[in-house]
Amino acid sequence: MDNPFTLDTIELFHIRIPLRAPFATSFGVTTDRETILLRAITADGLEGWGEWAGDGPGYSYETVQTAWHILNDYLIPLALKAPWNDPRSAVERFGAVRGHNITKATLEAALWDIAARRAGVSLRAFLSAVTRQPTRDRVPVGVSIGIQPSPEALVEQVGRYLEQGYRRIKIKIKPGRDIADARAVRQAFPNALLMVDANSAYSLDDAPVLKQLDDLDLLMIEQPLGYDDIYQHSLLQPQLKTPICLDESIHSPDHARAALALGACRIINIKQGRSGGLTQAVEIHDLCQAQHVPVWCGGMLETGIGRALNLALASLPNFTLPGDLSASARYYERDVVDPPFVLNPDGTLSVPEGTGLGVQVDFGYIAQISLRREQQRG
Numbered sequence: 001m002d003n004p005f006t007l008d009t010i011e012l013f014h015i016r017i018p019l020r021a022p023f024a025t026s027f028g029v030t031t032d033r034e035t036i037l038l039r040a041i042t043a044d045g046l047e048g049w050g051e052w053a054g055d056g057p058g059y060s061y062e063t064v065q066t067a068w069h070i071l072n073d074y075l076i077p078l079a080l081k082a083p084w085n086d087p088r089s090a091v092e093r094f095g096a097v098r099g100h101n102i103t104k105a106t107l108e109a110a111l112w113d114i115a116a117r118r119a120g121v122s123l124r125a126f127l128s129a130v131t132r133q134p135t136r137d138r139v140p141v142g143v144s145i146g147i148q149p150s151p152e153a154l155v156e157q158v159g160r161y162l163e164q165g166y167r168r169i170k171i172k173i174k175p176g177r178d179i180a181d182a183r184a185v186r187q188a189f190p191n192a193l194l195m196v197d198a199n200s201a202y203s204l205d206d207a208p209v210l211k212q213l214d215d216l217d218l219l220m221i222e223q224p225l226g227y228d229d230i231y232q233h234s235l236l237q238p239q240l241k242t243p244i245c246l247d248e249s250i251h252s253p254d255h256a257r258a259a260l261a262l263g264a265c266r267i268i269n270i271k272q273g274r275s276g277g278l279t280q281a282v283e284i285h286d287l288c289q290a291q292h293v294p295v296w297c298g299g300m301l302e303t304g305i306g307r308a309l310n311l312a313l314a315s316l317p318n319f320t321l322p323g324d325l326s327a328s329a330r331y332y333e334r335d336v337v338d339p340p341f342v343l344n345p346d347g348t349l350s351v352p353e354g355t356g357l358g359v360q361v362d363f364g365y366i367a368q369i370s371l372r373r374e375q376q377r378g
């Protein structure tokens with residue numbers, strides 16, 4: 001890669017975008033989503049976009065406020081001060097800041113977008129070239145369903161999504177809303193690809209409860225134990241037939257290596273934000289691929305900007321399980337990209353083919369839903 005560029009301007013938009021319907025997990029209920037969109041502009045006028053793929057402090061220590069601070073006071077000055085040869089060098093340059101992975105990924109995404117645009121290809125084609133791996137133009141997708149008022153209401157929701165063509169159903173569980181919910185869905189839909197996500201709501205003492213899920217032919221149980229735990233999951237996995245998938249506790253290739261070596265999981269949910277960006281997400285993908293451990297792409301209710309990035313990532317070959325990559329209309333009445341993402345009849349989303357992220361950003365709508373903006377120039 002030898003096509004260096006210099007960034008001239010980086011602008012942040014703190015947006016609040018309404019969700020179509022409230023989303024409930026073991027953390028609580030979300031009715032709209034606040035996040036940051038980042039626009040980087042090169043000296044020769046090319047634009048790249050990134051989206052902060054986080055949530056509140058119940059998910060991670062990174063919040064919109066910490067991201068605003070770390071971007072403005074550390075990462076943006078680092079990004080503006082010297083030219084870029086390769087977006088992969090962001091890992092080293094931003095290494096001056098420890099942690100803050102979701103925030104680093106926001107800026108790194110814009111670098112990938114720009115690098116692909118400069119090469120005149122889609123981000124998918126660009127990733128394929130830099131990783132020397134084949135990629136797919138469509139990605140099978142699943143849907144993630146929050147905790148519903150009752151198992152009956154849940155079954156009804158699941159039926160609706162299966163009818164829309166989603167290929168895999170994930171239901172959120174928590175103590176007291178687990179076995180009965182999962183069993184009701186399994187009985188109603190014996191052949192559905194079904195999994196549960198516990199978002200760290202259990203402890204090792206709950207192993208007998210989790211073992212009851214073994215009869216329900218689930219694809220996996222996602223992150224049952226501590227959000228930063230690997231070791232206790234390695235004690236739980238041998239007690240279960242159902243594969244454990246780690247999500248919250250995998251922040252780096254080192255974490256993935258440790259989890260696989262300890263037998264803490266048999267599947268990994270890769271989120272590019274939590275992994276510190278696309279570069280490290282690809283590294284985790286490659287590491288799992290070498291050990292025949294399947295991965296899938298998690299979601300953080302991204303707008304079309306983050307969704308486009310996720311789709312490019314999920315086009316890599318070891319993303320063999322459907323990801324949490326729903327159509328725009330699953331979460332938003334109106335997306336920040338035009339046209340919005342729609343589900344193909346075969347239960348896939350198409351990876352954008354335009355250059356870079358390949359989406360048309362609706363700048364007017366972003367301006368309209370921005371609570372504040374801030375810009376720095378090189």
Ligand code: MG
Binds near residue numbers: 197247248
């Ligand atoms: Mg999860």
